[in-house]
Amino acid sequence: MTSLDRALSTLLWLLALIFIAGLAHILTIFYLPTHFAKVPMETFAAFAKQSQLTLLPQAAPGASLTPFADPATVQGICTFDLAQGPLHVHGDVDRDRLLTMSFRTPAGMVFYSLTNRAAQKGKLDILLLNTAQLEALEAEDDAQDEGAPAQDLRLLSPTEKGFVLLSALANFPSETADAEQRVKAFTCETQEPATD
Amino acid sequence: MANWRLRVHFFIKLLGVVLAGVILGLGGTLLMLERGVSFGAVKAGPWTASPHNGSLDVDPYARAMFAYTGELPLGAAEGIGFTAQKDSMGAPLNAHCDYIVSGHTPQARYWTMTLLSPEGLPVANAARRYGFTSAEILRAPGGNFEIALSRHARPGNWLPIGDASKFMLVLRLYDPDLNIATLSLDEASLPALIRKNCR
Structure with missing residues (x-):
């Protein structure tokens, strides 16, 4: 073996090492969120009933279900499974106090979000659907053809399962109970799938 | 005999490279998660x-980091x-x-x-x-x-x-x-x- 052969062989081994390291790195980055880690949805499923609004414990020293949560907010969640039917989220909002809502995949990624500014006449009324449910509803609209615009906001979910996170800001610690009431003012319910 | 030895030598080397590669790759992942690397920050x-974290445009590194920390971005x-x-x-x-x-x-x-x-x-x-x-x-x-x-x-x-x-x-x-x-x-x-x- 000449010194050139030896150098080439070392180079090949080095390239193999870089290739394997790169592959291991990319695979773990892509598969960690769905395969290796506990997704938020699983954490919530342990204590929250599906399609029912459940208050999350407020962020406090020592432990939190949702790390990095704002301790000035009160949060509630509704987990959903659209296979059971569309999810209807509705409630009254206070115009002057911040309430935000985000619709998330099981891993917690946001596919839609809004604030209480989106409310019409002090109400937020949202229907979360999968593609089949949305198409069925649109067909129903066409059949009725009353020309009246639907009152509720229809949202298409990219995943069958996921959760809705509601957050109300307490401007002062003394307003925490009020913020809690503003979250509790919302109802989540699974609508019966259309039977026809 | 010499041929057989060469093969064993090759497989030991291969095993070493695969192991070292996996350890390096996983180490790189851990390092990036600990440092909170995110593109487009x-x-x-x-x-x-990280403006894209609040939508489905979130990059794979940020996505992995949220899975690692449990954070729910705004x-x-x-x-x-x-x-x-x-x-x-x-x-x-x-x-x-x-x-x-x-x-x-x-x-x-x-x-x-x-x-x-x-x-x-x-x-x-x-x-x-x-x-x-x-x-x-x-x-x-x-x-x-x-x-x-x-x-x-x-x-x-x-x-x-x-x-x-x-x-x-x-x-x-x-x-x-x-x-x-x-x-x-x-x-x-x-x-x-x-x-x-x-x-």
């Missing part, structure tokens, strides 16, 4: 924000969060030092400034104060504010560091007047984070 002075329409792990001079935040956070924030309906442990939990302190909201902060006549970060009680807006060995600051802008998708900020539009005395 916007930096302004000591503050960092939705794009809810607002945006900025984190600071260093002061305005670029030195890591030290729990044994006092800091002054001063200036103003970009226009937003509300904002909150929170002191958290690196794990994302509020830090225990006797005053049970974990942050300030824009509504409760005391301001100077011009509208600017000053928050003192310290282990010891301070007059005005005092945000206790408590017994944390390490900490970070999170500034959340709720319903901001910013186009989050094309966010670019200069240092002057966010509060400065100046180190004072250390003990």
